[in-house]
Every structure is written in C-alpha cells, then in structure tokens.
Amino acid sequence: MNEEQFVQALKEQGIELSEGQLKQFHTYFELLIEWNEKMNLTAITDQPSVYLKHFYDSISAAFYMDFNKVQSICDVGAGAGFPSIPIKICFPHLHVTIVDSLNKRIQFLTHLSEQLHLDHVEFVHSRAEDFGQNPKYRERFDLVTARAVARLSVLSELCIPLVKNNGQFVAMKAASGDEEMKDAKKALTILGAKLVDKHSFLLPIEDSERSIFIFNKTKNTPKKYPRKPGVPNKTPIQ
Numbered sequence: 001m002n003e004e005q006f007v008q009a010l011k012e013q014g015i016e017l018s019e020g021q022l023k024q025f026h027t028y029f030e031l032l033i034e035w036n037e038k039m040n041l042t043a044i045t046d047q048p049s050v051y052l053k054h055f056y057d058s059i060s061a062a063f064y065m066d067f068n069k070v071q072s073i074c075d076v077g078a079g080a081g082f083p084s085i086p087i088k089i090c091f092p093h094l095h096v097t098i099v100d101s102l103n104k105r106i107q108f109l110t111h112l113s114e115q116l117h118l119d120h121v122e123f124v125h126s127r128a129e130d131f132g133q134n135p136k137y138r139e140r141f142d143l144v145t146a147r148a149v150a151r152l153s154v155l156s157e158l159c160i161p162l163v164k165n166n167g168q169f170v171a172m173k174a175a176s177g178d179e180e181m182k183d184a185k186k187a188l189t190i191l192g193a194k195l196v197d198k199h200s201f202l203l204p205i206e207d208s209e210r211s212i213f214i215f216n217k218t219k220n221t222p223k224k225y226p227r228k229p230g231v232p233n234k235t236p237i238q
C-alpha cells in the first residue's frame with residue numbers, strides 16, 4: 001500500500017488525512033526503520049508493508065468505533081506504537097498512555113513522540129500486571145487497546161482492570177480468534193466485561209484476515225486482578 005493508496009483507503013472509511021498528518025506518518029516510517037537497525041522493533045520494513053500492516057491495520061479499529069467520543073486510551077504492549085500512535089495521529093485530541101515491559105521500545109516511543117510533536121502522550125516502562133495495580137491507572141481509561149500481545153484469556157486480565165466502568169477494551173487479532181474467545185469467557189465474566197461486538201475483515205491488497213473484538217466493562221474488576229507478573233502467562237483464569 002503506497003502513500004496514495006493509504007490516503008484513499010482511509011478516505012473510503014471516512015478518515016481524511018491532512019498534509020501534516022501524512023507527513024507525521026512519513027516521519028514515523030523513517031524513524032521506525034532507522035531505530036530498527038539498532039533494536040528489534042519490527043520484522044516488517046518495506047514502506048508499502050509498514051503502511052498496510054502497521055499503519056492501516058492499527059487505524060482499522062476506528063472503522064468500527066467512534067474515537068471522537070473517546071478521551072483517554074491506554075495501549076498495553078504497544079511495542080513500536082501499534083495501534084495507538086497511528087490512532088493518535090488520526091485523532092489528535094486523544095490522551096494516550098502506552099505501557100510496555102521493554103524499556104528500549106519506550107525509549108523509541110519517547111523520541112518518536114518528540115519528533116512527531118505529539119501532546120498528551122505518556123509512556124510507562126512497566127509490566128501490565130504491575131501497572132494495572134497502580135491506582136493512578138487502574139479503572140481510569142475510556143478505552144484500552146491491545147494488538148498482538150497475548151491470548152484473549154491472558155490479555156483480558158492485563159487490560160480490563162485498566163478500563164473505567166462503562167468503558168471499552170478492544171483486542172485486535174490476526175486470525176478469527178473464536179477459539180480464544182471460548183477460552184476467555186470465564187475470565188471476562190470474573191473481570192467484569194462482556195463482548196459487545198466482533199468484526200472480521202480482510203486487509204486490502206493482500207487479503208489477510210483480521211478480527212477486532214470490542215468489550216464493554218460492566219462492573220469493577222476484583223482487586224486481585226491482574227495477578228503479579230509471570231502468573232497470568234502460566235495460568236490464565238480457567
């Protein structure tokens with residue numbers, strides 16, 4: 001997907017990019033490639049693939065929900081900034097908090113946000129298991145996103161404690177995710193969320209499958225979740 005196709009594909013979804021926003025994406029691409037030589041940020045490095053599989057794919061969450069009604073987002077395990085930085089470029093009013101357990105990625109994001117002149121962004125080097133127990137962040141966000149971080153049963157425990165009551169959790173998956181959804185049912189009930197929408201679609205050009213799960217938080221999460229680091233990966237809530 002070249003820049004022109006990127007602009008056109010977003011326009012078809014009702015998202016019109018200004019020259020300034022397009023320039024931000026270009027700078028993002030250049031910095032991603034430059035820093036990728038020093039640290040492992042992405043295996044996808046050619047420009048058309050980055051625009052399709054990172055930028056467009058990240059923004060696809062906005063095809064199914066109205067980000068103009070959202071104020072605060074937390075992106076759990078954003079790595080090189082996906083999906084929240086492309087979303088922030090498109091919706092500059094958002095207050096974005098990113099938590100990632102790898103400090104090198106936090107350093108990249110800090111530099112990136114300076115170069116893109118992003119405001120209202122915060123980057124936190126922490127495991128989500130600790131971050132979710134911090135009263136400054138727990139049950140504070142309108143929306144929590146996660147793309148390609150863990151299975152839904154594990155991911156729910158990391159993300160749902162951060163969502164405020166009546167807020168949403170959006171999980172972005174590369175496959176249908178239906179099996180994962182079955183495994184996560186009990187965890188979702190315990191954590192206080194329920195599935196309200198699921199959208200499956202094909203990425204343009206290469207037709208690979210994507211699914212977006214949208215959960216509403218309906219009640220507070222019991223205090224013991226998320227459990228301490230290491231535990232969720234070994235024993236998802238059964």
Ligand SMILES: C[S@@+](CC[C@H](N)C(=O)[O-])C[C@H]1O[C@@H](n2cnc3c(N)ncnc32)[C@H](O)[C@@H]1O
Nearest residue numbers: 077078079082100101102126127128147148149
């Ligand atoms: C496969 S990468 C995906 C990055 C990005 N979301 C994307 O879609 O390209 C997973 C990221 O999650 C982070 N991560 C994994 N487990 C985590 C945890 N428990 N708390 C915080 N970050 C975590 C890793 O450091 C890594 O940056």
